Amino acid sequence: MSRTLLTNIGWITTPHAPGKNRPLYKLDQPDADTILLEDETIHWIGKAADLPGGTDARIIDLQGRGVTPGLIDFHAHPVFAATREAEFQLRTAGASYADIAAAGGGIINSTKKVAVASEQELVNHARPFLDNALTHGTTTLEAKSGYGLTVEGELKLLRAIRALGNDHPLDLVPTFLGAHEYPLEYRDDHEAYIKILIKEMIPKVVEEGLAEACDIFCETGVYSVEEARRILTIAREHGLKLKVHADQLTPLGGSKLAAELGALSADHIEYLDDEGIEAMADAGTVAGLLPVAAHFLRMKEDPPVRNLIERGVVCALATDFNPGSAMCENMQMAIHLAAIRFRVSAEEALWMATAGSAAGLGITDRGYLAPGGLADIAVWNTPSFEMIPYHFGINQVVGVFKRGTLVVQEGRRVG
Ligand code: NIG
Ligand code: FE
Numbered sequence: 001m002s003r004t005l006l007t008n009i010g011w012i013t014t015p016h017a018p019g020k021n022r023p024l025y026k027l028d029q030p031d032a033d034t035i036l037l038e039d040e041t042i043h044w045i046g047k048a049a050d051l052p053g054g055t056d057a058r059i060i061d062l063q064g065r066g067v068t069p070g071l072i073d074f075h076a077h078p079v080f081a082a083t084r085e086a087e088f089q090l091r092t093a094g095a096s097y098a099d100i101a102a103a104g105g106g107i108i109n110s111t112k113k114v115a116v117a118s119e120q121e122l123v124n125h126a127r128p129f130l131d132n133a134l135t136h137g138t139t140t141l142e143a144k145s146g147y148g149l150t151v152e153g154e155l156k157l158l159r160a161i162r163a164l165g166n167d168h169p170l171d172l173v174p175t176f177l178g179a180h181e182y183p184l185e186y187r188d189d190h191e192a193y194i195k196i197l198i199k200e201m202i203p204k205v206v207e208e209g210l211a212e213a214c215d216i217f218c219e220t221g222v223y224s225v226e227e228a229r230r231i232l233t234i235a236r237e238h239g240l241k242l243k244v245h246a247d248q249l250t251p252l253g254g255s256k257l258a259a260e261l262g263a264l265s266a267d268h269i270e271y272l273d274d275e276g277i278e279a280m281a282d283a284g285t286v287a288g289l290l291p292v293a294a295h296f297l298r299m300k301e302d303p304p305v306r307n308l309i310e311r312g313v314v315c316a317l318a319t320d321f322n323p324g325s326a327m328c329e330n331m332q333m334a335i336h337l338a339a340i341r342f343r344v345s346a347e348e349a350l351w352m353a354t355a356g357s358a359a360g361l362g363i364t365d366r367g368y369l370a371p372g373g374l375a376d377i378a379v380w381n382t383p384s385f386e387m388i389p390y391h392f393g394i395n396q397v398v399g400v401f402k403r404g405t406l407v408v409q410e411g412r413r414v415g
């Protein structure tokens with residue numbers, strides 16, 4: 001067994017561990033300066049003077065720095081073959097995201113690049129982004145497919161995600177997003193592509209064990225609510241968890257569908273209405289907040305975050321990292337933009353980026369610091385957690401422990 005003792009911790013700020021009376025959006029600040037890790041989990045948190053047992057542990061002096069749980073980026077598209085800065089230039093010159101997509105850019109542009117890339121090229125392209133996420137404090141990252149839109153393309157992306165997860169310290173949580181768009185050749189024959197999705201892609205993805213969840217872009221001009229219901233129902237029958245890109249650009253009702261089908265989360269939700277909020281609250285659907293995409297797309301509408309919080313809906317925070325609408329793998333920026341755009345407090349934002357995001361992935365072993373939880377820890381060079389949303393555009397994380405191993409030290413990848 002390997003034991004590591006983190007000493008001289010300046011402050012500890014964390015959501016409460018999951019349990020019956022866990023308060024939503026409240027952080028705990030235990031009166032402690034020491035954390036004992038055993039292998040991949042946290043064994044004990046307390047005052048150095050009260051430390052149980054001997055000291056056979058490796059001691060790491062944190063020199064008064066603060067710690068929080070590692071950040072969880074529960075919605076991201078990190079595996080693609082090429083960036084899209086030319087489209088970004090068109091947007092700064094006035095074109096809209098929809099204009100660019102209609103002209104064959106956008107997601108379709110990315111599928112053309114993925115079609116001619118090898119699995120190894122996809123792995124090599126994604127790795128630096130994963131390193132950036134890790135050095136900025138992310139310890140768990142969702143990774144969606146969705147830039148293949150063919151059987152081979154989607155399997156290639158998911159196999160690349162599996163390969164990346166096997167050799168990178170980050171935990172990658174794979175999601176199948178074959179219903180990200182309709183390929184151009186199926187724009188007038190949705191039925192034919194839906195058949196490929198439900199008869200070929202989903203069974204193959206499940207047979208190879210390549211994804212934990214199935215996501216869909218439920219939006220006007222992309223997948224209708226009826227189409228999404230059909231595809232997600234089949235995915236659920238195959239044992240996949242469900243997620244929905246919902247009510248982002250128009251109030252189509254994807255969030256209500258997510259609630260109806262028992263999906264983990266409805267994400268974006270800029271156009272979520274009161275009926276949708278009620279449905280999500282009743283069903284326990286997590287609300288996925290993606291302020292980086294809202295910023296990047298200059299969204300006019302923001303999600304009804306205060307109503308969601310007041311209604312007791314769990315909100316989760318993520319980057320939505322992708323080459324088209326959120327070219328940012330830094331969760332600290334998501335926290336900053338959530339504070340500015342969505343008017344959430346530092347306490348709410350940090351809770352959403354840890355406990356909320358774990359709920360959005362349907363996992364309970366992380367997103368908090370307590371005995372028994374995973375030893376995924378971000379070390380901050382700040383006097384308190386309130387600095388996290390406030391001081392933006394620089395990296396305030398100096399250290400990261402992933403499953404008990406020191407993987408970032410003084411801001412750099414180690415190990
Ligand atoms: O989550 N909404 C659709 N999908 C992505 C954008 C993908 C892209 O433009 O490459 C999103 O914002
Ligand atoms: Fe997305």
